[in-house]
Amino acid sequence: MRGPTTSLTPPADAVAPARHSGAPAPGEPLGSHYDHCFGCGGKQPHGLHLEIRAGEGVSATAVLTVREEHQGAPGLAHGGVLAAALDETLGALGWMLRTIAVTGRLETDFVRPVPVGTELHLRAEVTAVHGRKIYATAAGRAGGPEGPLAVRAAALFVAVEVEHFTENGRDEEIRAAMADPDQVRVVRAFEVNP
Numbered sequence: 322m323r324g325p326t327t328s329l330t331p332p333a334d335a336v337a338p339a340r341h342s343g344a345p346a347p348g349e350p351l352g353s354h355y356d357h358c359f360g361c362g363g364k365q366p367h368g369l370h371l372e373i374r375a376g377e378g379v380s381a382t383a384v385l386t387v388r389e390e391h392q393g394a395p396g397l398a399h400g401g402v403l404a405a406a407l408d409e410t411l412g413a414l415g416w417m418l419r420t421i422a423v424t425g426r427l428e429t430d431f432v433r434p435v436p437v438g439t440e441l442h443l444r445a446e447v448t449a450v451h452g453r454k455i456y457a458t459a460a461g462r463a464g465g466p467e468g469p470l471a472v473r474a475a476a477l478f479v480a481v482e483v484e485h486f487t488e489n490g491r492d493e494e495i496r497a498a499m500a501d502p503d504q505v506r507v508v509r510a511f512e513v514n515p
């Protein structure tokens with residue numbers, strides 16, 4: 322069993338992350354990696370509809386407006402929804418590295434309750450890379466980018482090939498995704514990694 326803390330500490334020979342030359346300029350939307358994604362998909366009626374933007378260096382930002390359907394307690398956001406928003410913002414960092422990566426570990430601190438109606442300003446950044454392992458942190462602040470800290474996370478993402486999805490996903494959705502030219506363009510954008 323891995324230790325919960327040490328596994329999120331980059332090893333001594335980890336390297337600093339390198340922003341990909343094709344990454345969008347700070348402030349530009351990164352786009353959705355999959356239309357039906359719960360976090361960022363425009364065609365996912367139950368989703369968070371996060372529009373994630375490139376940040377400085379290897380970072381990304383997003384704003385989650387906490388809605389009634391996100392409640393866990395009366396008038397307060399469900400922690401799992403907040404963790405999903407952090408996970409999605411962290412996951413989008415793959416665009417900044419042009420690396421397809423999935424969450425291996427996500428550790429979340431819930432620092433203060435987040436009422437319905439809050440605009441939660443999320444920021445994620447890659448801190449180190451070690452082989453296929455990508456170390457990153459994220460924070461969510463209430464009301465604005467400099468607002469009070471509400472949630473934070475540390476995460477380990479693991480780089481994977483596109484086969485991770487084609488071999489493990491359900492046939493129906495995989496077939497539909499591969500038949501969608503926009504989806505194929507997204508995958509190609511990740512495959513071209515000079």
Ligand SMILES: CCCCC/C=C\C/C=C\C/C=C\C/C=C\CCCC(=O)SCCNC(=O)CCNC(=O)[C@H](O)C(C)(C)COP(=O)(O)OP(=O)(O)OC[C@H]1O[C@@H](n2cnc3c(N)ncnc32)[C@H](O)[C@@H]1OP(=O)(O)O
Nearest residue numbers: 328354355408409412421422423424425426479486498499
């Ligand atoms: C045609 C259709 C294509 C559709 C795809 C569409 C677009 C693609 C483009 C981008 C989209 C990419 C991602 C989505 C982005 C955002 C969504 C939010 C992010 C998520 O929500 S994503 C879903 C949740 N996520 C999972 O569904 C992962 C399930 N899981 C696994 O699939 C495996 O578990 C995996 C792959 C993680 C590792 O498996 P593996 O066999 O490849 O590698 P291995 O185990 O050897 O690990 C290698 C090194 O990572 C260390 N390591 C591994 N796991 C660790 C852990 N948990 N804690 C600490 N260290 C860990 C090892 O210790 C070793 O370290 P070392 O090298 O030092 O020994």
